[in-house]
Amino acid sequence: MVRGNDPFKNERVLLSLMPFWDPQIPPLGLACLKSYLQKDGCHVKTVDTNLEMQFRECYDRYFHILDQTVPPGKKGNLYNIGNQVFRNHLMAQLNYTNKEKYIELVKILVYKTFYTDIDEGRVQEMNQVLDDFYSRFKAYFLDLLDREKPTVLGLSVYGDTLPASLAAFKWAKEKDPSIKTVMGGGIFADQAAPGSTNLEDLVEYTTDFIDIFIIGEGEELFLRFLRGELDETQRVFGLKDSGGRYVDISSLQVPDFFDFDLGYYPHLAFYGARSCPYQCKFCSETINWGKYRKKAVDQTVKGFIELYKRHSCQLFLMTDSTLNPTITPLSKAMIESGAAIYWDGFLRADRHVCNMDNTLLWRRGGFYRAKLGLESGSQDVLDLMNKQITVQQAEKALAALAYAGIKTTTFWLFGFPGETEENFQETLEFVEKCKDNIYEADCNAFNYYLTGQVNSGEWLKNNKGVLLYPAWAKDMLISQTWILEGEPSREESYQRVCRFLKHCEELGIPNPYSLEQICRADGRWKKLHKNAVPSLVDLKNKDNYINESQNIKKLSFAVNTMPEEGEEWL
DSSP, X not given: OOOOSSGGGGOEEEEEEOSOOOXXXXXXXXXXXXHHHHTTTOEEEEXXXXXXXXXXXXXXXXXXXXXXXXXXXXXXXXXXXXXXXXXXXXXXXXXOOOHHHHHHHHHHHHHHHHSOOOOHHHHHHHHHHHHHHHHHHHHHHHHHHHHHOOSEEXXXXXXXGHHHHHHHHHHHHHHOTTSEEEEESXXXXXXXXXXXXXXXXXXXXXXXXXXXXXXXXXXXXXXXXXXXXXOTTOOXXXXXXXXXXXXXXXXXXXXXXXXXXXXXXXXXXEOSEESOSXXXXXXXXXXXXXXXXXXXXXXXXXXXHHHHXXXXXXXXXXXXXXXXXXXXXXXXXXXXXXXOOEEEEEEOOOGGGGOHXXXXXXXXXXXXXXXXXXEOSOHHHHHHHTOOOOHHHHHHXXXXXXXXXXXXXXXXXXXXXXXXXXXXXXXXXXXXXXXXXXXEEEEEEOOXXXXXXXXXXXXXXXXXXXXXXXXXXXXXHSSOOEEEOSSSOHXXXXXXXXXXXXXXXXXXXXXXXXXXXXXXXXXXXXXXXXXXXXXXHHHHOTTOOOOOGGGOOOOTTOOOOSOOTTOOOO
């Protein structure tokens, strides 16, 4: 890999995100990597293939078939849990050699997710959709290679994008064996986490068409790869190959989004920290990113303003795992700047979030939506998860945020090991009690990984993990899926997802996906809360400059009457 004194400047790097990924934000990781590489003169192009409507049309057709197949009481959040069927079916479509076993596997995939049978006719319809997708995708991708003529192809890969990514790597090497191929992304946080047999199998499967894998932060290792500084006998690289040094995120330039058509995304993306200071047992954030690091708030504010000047976008989604350590100083700095920027992100329902003076301050600083991983309305389950919050805090946090008009997107997790039916009923009761302070409610069933989660080792030691799909399916699926034996069962967990969503629907709590549904949810929020943030549609209209946040007033009729921790009701 010796390429002269300044070899990487001669490289043409194509960074891309393959289907299927919901384009809520432009790919932040690719934009960060582009700004890092090109500051030293490297030519970089970034492409989000998920904006191609021809692929979305295939996705919609596939899920239309699923929607017709699954009984109403078992659908749950179809476009969420159904992705497990979709991505495994996409992988099997790439690798099957026996048509009969392939059809049998697809039936199993549907049953193990929705616990309903699917007939062979429906399977054949779904197969035809995937045939159509791969035909379209191959033509598109080869044309992309012809247009960009990359010498290096880097793909950011997640579980849902793995099949299309592997197909793209194969086609790239078939077209030009000299092209250098690099795989990174979030898949190494869970499905193919370091130490897992899935990672070993993936590395072996891709011997002929992926040159290197970069796990975790990609900036320094990708640059060293381009400069020919990595060991050519090694294919998998991570933090230890950087001498244990983390990237100094305070030294990084703002992400470069210029290649993306930003009109397609509801939000622009930014970040103020990497990793997480907490250790929830089901999470993989700290395993993937390592040490928690944050920028100075002034740097984040300058980044907001610079990106607004570049793209005229007022609404940002912060990708930090939690904003708790920075939200108050960031809000104060935003107020001092005078900039009208709206930003949302993940927040833990700790005691600071229960304070209405705090939430009003954050609202004035532009905080738009709190994405709250509440997970359960049962204290027993929260303790099992090591959430380090209380049910009472969750209730007070929702009330304080809603009082300030901040949207509250809540996330719930069902089927965590040890969750009982009584625990689940406590969650339903909690949601009913707090329904007017919940902007939306989304949920998932618990997923278990052999490695990658905070508690993976403990579960592996104390429980018997079993394969979800038959062992003979491995040649088609490549990656295997495990579940934990014990209560609640996987089927019960998915039934709870369905029951929870039905309960929320009856209470009038939305779980919006489309723009039309979001508009209705925004209308409901405005009717419920006088300080409600502007609607998404208003903020996405670049002809409007909205500057109402710093004028938010304290509502005299709203009094925080809930007791503090340890106090009794009067």
